[in-house]
Amino acid sequence: MITASHNKVSDNGIKVADPSGGMLSQDWEPFADTLANARDPQQLVQLITEFVENEKITLDGAKSVEILLARDTRPSGESLLEAAKQGISSIIGAVAVDMGILTTPTLHWMVRARNKGAKASEMDYFEQLSSSFRCLVDLIPSGSNTRNEADKLVVDGANGVGGEKLEILKKMLNGLVIDVRNSGKEGGVLNEGVGADYVQKEKVAPSGFGSQDVGIRCCSLDGDADRLVYFIVPSTSNSKIELVDGDKILSLFAVFIKEQLSILNKKRDVNVNDGYQCCLGIVQTAYANGASTDYLKQLGLEVIFTPTGVKYLHEKAAQYDIGIYFEANGHGTILFSEQFLCWLEAKITEFSDVAKGSEPHKAAMRLLAVTKLINQAVGDALSGMLLVEAILQHMGWSIEKWNELYHDLPSRQLKVKVVDRTAVVTANAETVVAKPPGIQEAINAETAKYPRGRCFIRPSGTEDVIRVYAEASTENAADSLASSVAKLVDQKLGSGTS
DSSP: OBOOTTSOTTOOOBOOBOTTSSBOOGGGHHHHHHHHTOSSHHHHHHHHHHHHHHTTOOOSSSSOEEEEEEEOSOTTHHHHHHHHHHHHHTSTTEEEEEEEEOOHHHHHHHHHHHHTTOOOSHHHHHHHHHHHHHHHHHTSOTTSOOOOTTOEEEEEOTTSHHHHHHHHHGGGOSSOEEEEEOOSTTSOOTTSSOSHHHHHHHOBOOTTOOGGGTTSEEEEEOTTSOOEEEEEOOSSSOOBOEEEOHHHHHHHHHHHHHHHHHHHTSOSSSOOOOSOOOOEEEEEETTSOHHHHHHHHHTTOEEEEEOSSHHHHHHHHTTSSEEEEEOTTSOEEEEEOHHHHHHHHHHHHHHHHHOTTOHHHHHHHHHHHHHHHSOSSSOOHHHHHHHHHHHHHHHTOOHHHHHTTOOOOOEEEEEEEBSOGGGOEEETTTTEEEESTTHHHHHHHHHTTSTTOEEEEEEOSSSSEEEEEEEOSSHHHHHHHHHHHHHHHHHHHBOSOO
């Protein structure tokens, strides 16, 4: 995938999907880094030759392989895609297939679907999304406080590929009115004052949104449509929006899935308790707001932390029958194990024979629809948005009611310049400093001074800085905790310029 996601339009890059449709396996990252930093063409060829020998990869053309290529709407994507085609065609037996302009998650879905032997065009994907959304809407309980038909969703397309594709998808949807803004057709610039990354970080409404949107559900996609956040435009002139971020999306999904599993496991007019225990896991990073973690634990759910990065979250979520993960920035999805899918399909068949139309039967049908609506390959703003909309209709909730599930604790993030970021080694999913000694004890002493205080530090993956995250019961307390820990880090490790 040729894209630079939420970065500015002049940037570009690549995202690689492995044969499962997921992100590139972590094992390949060191090799990819080495290739990218090759001094000259000769060293590049030498590195590839060594790697092929070490990994025992045969390049005799005996096996053919298809590489699907796509790009987002960046002007530079066209020439980069041509360069990728040339690179692929230099490998014997490799065939490049140009899929055109796509969202990143669509390409991931296509790879996954093709390798499962399923139909995998963009329209196949849109048909799967629209039909599974329709199924969930059709299964809404009759007693639900259904929203007004004129009730609409306003979507900020980040002036990118997501807005362009949503214009096509929305025509295939029943039961949802969508107004797409910043689709890229109005002359706006990709990710400039628009998009999920901008909205989440700046906490202001994107370009094209204003007082006319007070009281309306609004959401933002990012530049390649793999992130999603919702927001509420304030009724006062205060420019700060009410952000409904990835933590809240995760919580909404968790509430719905837990409810369906509870219905499914109740002994009603048929005994569905056959000894199979579905294991549901919620996966977060230390950056998840503490209020969201507390809320999920109060629901009786298992919450697990991983180091920062989607690759860690996805890997951990795959260990559960149902694994739900999201980052606050709006990137996340739900994974279902093959064992759970087989069990669910067997239950639906059983119910169709002995308890058709019963509540457990409907709950099983809803869960099956979710497995088809959500993109299990990777986080997908379009599929995630449709699942949010289906669940809000099912619950009869407004965006305000959803936002009231819990109140975020005030948080503050800072960074401290250091001479060597590798001096800091973390443990317990980056929540504890293992080295150098003494720092964690000092952080604990500072944190203990603040009600509901929580603080951690971690080295940046890209620059010589240490990132500080702090939260507490008030904004002043969170700011004060972050500042005191940043000073502490600067004294122990700083470059003296912080």
